[in-house]
Amino acid sequence: MYPGRFRYVSPRSIEDALAVLSDAEGEGKVLAGGQSLIPLLKLRFASPSVLVDINNLPGLDHVRMERDGSFRIGALARHAMLERSPDILRHQPTAAAAAPLIADPIVRNRGTLVGSVCHADPQGDWAAVMIAAGGSVVAQGPEGSRTIAVRDFVTGPFQNVLGYDEIAVEAIIPAPTGTVVGGFLKLERRVGDFATAGAAVSLELAGGRVARAGIALTGVGSATIDAADAAGALLNRPLGAESIDRAATLAAEAAQPKSDHRGSADYKRHVVHTFVRRILAGLAEQTERAA
Amino acid sequence: MTSLFEEIAESAPDDVPVNRVSVTVNGRRRTADIEPRLLLAHFLRQGLKLTGTHTGCDTTNCGACTVLLDGKAVKSCTVLAVQADGREVTTVEGMAGGSELDPVQEGFKDEHALQCGFCTPGMMLSARALLNENPDPTEDEIRFALSGNLCRCTGYQNIVKAVLWAAAKERGEDPTGAVASYGARQDGVRPPGQNGAQQ
Numbered sequence: 001m002y003p004g005r006f007r008y009v010s011p012r013s014i015e016d017a018l019a020v021l022s023d024a025e026g027e028g029k030v031l032a033g034g035q036s037l038i039p040l041l042k043l044r045f046a047s048p049s050v051l052v053d054i055n056n057l058p059g060l061d062h063v064r065m066e067r068d069g070s071f072r073i074g075a076l077a078r079h080a081m082l083e084r085s086p087d088i089l090r091h092q093p094t095a096a097a098a099a100p101l102i103a104d105p106i107v108r109n110r111g112t113l114v115g116s117v118c119h120a121d122p123q124g125d126w127a128a129v130m131i132a133a134g135g136s137v138v139a140q141g142p143e144g145s146r147t148i149a150v151r152d153f154v155t156g157p158f159q160n161v162l163g164y165d166e167i168a169v170e171a172i173i174p175a176p177t178g179t180v181v182g183g184f185l186k187l188e189r190r191v192g193d194f195a196t197a198g199a200a201v202s203l204e205l206a207g208g209r210v211a212r213a214g215i216a217l218t219g220v221g222s223a224t225i226d227a228a229d230a231a232g233a234l235l236n237r238p239l240g241a242e243s244i245d246r247a248a249t250l251a252a253e254a255a256q257p258k259s260d261h262r263g264s265a266d267y268k269r270h271v272v273h274t275f276v277r278r279i280l281a282g283l284a285e286q287t288e289r290a291a
Numbered sequence: 292m293t294s295l296f297e298e299i300a301e302s303a304p305d306d307v308p309v310n311r312v313s314v315t316v317n318g319r320r321r322t323a324d325i326e327p328r329l330l331l332a333h334f335l336r337q338g339l340k341l342t343g344t345h346t347g348c349d350t351t352n353c354g355a356c357t358v359l360l361d362g363k364a365v366k367s368c369t370v371l372a373v374q375a376d377g378r379e380v381t382t383v384e385g386m387a388g389g390s391e392l393d394p395v396q397e398g399f400k401d402e403h404a405l406q407c408g409f410c411t412p413g414m415m416l417s418a419r420a421l422l423n424e425n426p427d428p429t430e431d432e433i434r435f436a437l438s439g440n441l442c443r444c445t446g447y448q449n450i451v452k453a454v455l456w457a458a459a460k461e462r463g464e465d466p467t468g469a470v471a472s473y474g475a476r477q478d479g480v481r482p483p484g485q486n487g488a489q490q
Contacts, residue, residue: 007308008327008373031371038369039351041328051327053374080363104439106354106417109363110370191438192352 003041035111079108094182123194132214141166178206183279195219248277317385334372354440357413383412398456406444
């Protein structure tokens with residue numbers, strides 16, 4: 001048995017789960033899919049005194065599109081559910097592109113989007129998708145719930161703004177005002193490896209112009225990077241060669257890669273430039289064809 | 292501490308938390324008092340002596356420890372045994388019914404889909420989960436579905452054939468024929484001169 005000793009509880013209600021976390025005063029940890037937490041427990045990087053398994057909580061396993069077009073993704077919605085959701089495939093192209101690239105198919109049966117965002121791995125994929133899409137996380141605590149934009153939620157490597165007595169119960173992708181287009185590209189050395197570099201792009205088009213833009217990068221900094229300047233370069237104009245080049249250049253400048261066994265900093269920056277340009281060029285072509 | 296598994300859970304002091312779990316493994320209900328930090332892989336291997344579930348990398352990469360949890364393929368080194376409480380687990384030992392092999396097992400045997408055999412149990416359970424969902428997968432779908440299971444011997448070619456074999460058999464078609472026509476298609480698309488001897 002590699003993990004350190006802990007007490008395990010599997011509450012049947014969110015109130016019970018919150019009470020345990022509150023009593024643990026920061027020594028508690030929430031277990032959902034466990035595909036990051038259990039490896040951390042095995043390495044004893046995490047050694048909570050109590051583990052609160054939320055897998056038996058009711059009403060958290062949804063991937064639901066609301067009437068207004070927004071998405072609500074419960075804390076127990078597995079990657080595989082997102083990968084197979086017809087609504088995601090049809091309406092959220094960035095998430096649809098990312099889902100089959102998360103880890104590997106077996107891990108996707110278990111791991112969750114909300115857990116991945118909370119884990120805040122600088123090389124994780126979902127935080128980038130959610131930042132690009134302007135998404136947020138709903139945290140429930142003893143005082144009620146609050147909604148936090150993912151760009152403010154992730155604060156550093158493996159760090160988020162959740163209080164020890166809060167549980168992230170849901171992720172939200174807001175209702176679009178225009179036509180949603182987007183893409184996600186990730187360079188990995190082999191299936192299941194963490195991203196060498198990855199880029200998520202989510203745009204809303206209206207009247208032939210980019211009405212909203214989000215670009216986020218993974219694997220090229222100490223946290224997921226919100227490339228807001230790059231996204232800004234696309235706003236209020238048609239998706240053309242000039243703004244695409246500008247956005248790709250700004251995204252590469254926003255990247256803060258470090259050289260390691262996956263590649264040199266220069267190489268990763270180059271990959272970011274290529275990925276952002278490639279996604280945007282593809283979207284421009286797709287938009288032209290549709291017009 | 293009352294434990295079925297004295298050999299893995301050395302008698303713990305009274306203040307160590309223990310959970311009683313009841314897991315249906317290969318159709319048989321097994322109950323034990325375990326420490327919650329026990330991994331499912333170790334529950335199966337050391338506790339139940341079901342050593343067909345291999346532990347390879349122990350880091351959620353290789354897929355050798357894959358079992359089915361309520362019908363879904365999971366890496367049992369990355370699930371706590373206590374999380375299987377009240378659920379059903381299928382290991383490689385539960386695939387065959389009596390002396391009758393699962394078609395996936397038959398396919399692996401007929402198509403020589405293993406060499407050292409270390410990845411095989413996990414590979415077969417992932418294949419089983421795939422065929423339960425998709426009875427007629429393409430080569431690409433098979434490779435994609437098995438991408439969380441690493442094999443360092445076979446180059447995967449015969450594993451793909453084995454799964455095609457099993458799928459055909461389960462659909463009531465001729466499995467050998469299905470593999471042969473797949474092989475013929477492969478030969479057809481291979482560019483001439485790729486054979487090293489001709490270069």
